[in-house]
Amino acid sequence: MAEHDGLMTTAELAGMLEHPDLRLFDCTTYLEYQPEGSGVPYIAVPGRHTFEAGHIPGADFLDLQGEFSQAGIELHFMMPAIAQLEAAFGRHGVGVSSRVVLYSIGTPQWATRFWWMLKSLGFDNVSVLDGGLDAWKAEGRALEAGPAKGYPPATFAAKPQAGYFVDKHETLKASSDRNAVVFNALNPQLHRGLEPSRYGRPGHIPGSVNVSAATLLNPETKAFVPLAEAAAKFAAQGVTKDKRVVAYCGGGISATVDLFMLHRLGYDNLTLYDASMGEWAKDESLPIERG
The missing domain is CATH 3.40.250.10 (Rhodanese-like domain)
Known part of the structure; x- marks a missing residue:
């Protein structure tokens, strides 16, 4: 396969x-x-x-x-x-x-x-x-309707890997670390705080850059853009392989589109701020930046 x-x-x-x-x-x-x-x-x-x-x-x-x-x-x-x-x-x-x-x-x-x-x-x-x-x-391929038939139950034994998820404290620390880059996968208007945020305070984590997940997809076919095109978007924002990469979005979902592309590009120091702006924007003790 x-x-x-x-x-x-x-x-x-x-x-x-x-x-x-x-x-x-x-x-x-x-x-x-x-x-x-x-x-x-x-x-x-x-x-x-x-x-x-x-x-x-x-x-x-x-x-x-x-x-x-x-x-x-x-x-x-x-x-x-x-x-x-x-x-x-x-x-x-x-x-x-x-x-x-x-x-x-x-x-x-x-x-x-x-x-x-x-x-x-x-x-x-x-x-x-x-x-x-x-x-x-x-492509006109076959479809099936109705409830899922499911698969026979199996034993899933996890082997948890370190570093895939970080909390707000580690994200805050990374935002001022010259060896790290924090990026936001939400759209540019939300990142810059130019439209009301459904998560709380408008804006983004200070120092974070913006690589919108939507820009990594073909809007018509829903397929991923070519790797070279994605690589250029990340490079333009300083998301480089020599840095620890922390991704966030609204709820830890759209940022995984970016992380998937970075994985395919050969990045290996990747992590996700799972709670993302759903937590950050409501926590008044955390700084936020607009513009």
Whole structure:
């Protein structure tokens, strides 16, 4: 099975749909943005309804907030306890011999979030489908409707890797470290504080640069831009391989698009501020910068 540094094409996937070790997952979540002043930036809605309307044959569905994130806290999508993740991935049939392929609808950010989580758990046999379901459908490939049939349960034994996630304290320290670079994957208007922030105070972490996840994707096909184009965008912002890279966004999701591309470009000192602006913008003890 072709690896391609974590990226899989629709043609490659079509050729391996019958492989017994394949574990194919639709990871889509929808964000229902709430009115300004509601105190809650968005409600996370699992994409089960669009999955059941049409998915790649044999795929299962993963509910990021419902099964794979901390419950009972205000912030969405925070990494939960390792035991919770082992149980959840095991329920969905991911085991030591599995070949995991992830996709989502409209944007790859939900698939790249699961990719990052699995990598942090020491599971490397995982790819993201380039263009997701959008590309699959555009090519007229087969779809299947109805609830997920699922895969036989398996034993998922995590091997947690250090350094994949950092908290606000480490992020603050990195923001003034000349050997590190902190970057924001949100859009330029939000980064500069030029439009109201749904997360709290407008602006960005002081000293951080901006490489919007949206600029790493083709808006029509939803596929990733060529690596050379992505490399130029990162280089222009001083995101270089000799520095420790700390990525953030609104809720630790879109920044994984950037991290996926950096991984493909050969960067290896990468980390994610999981709570991102969902935490930072509300914490008055933390500095914020506009412009």
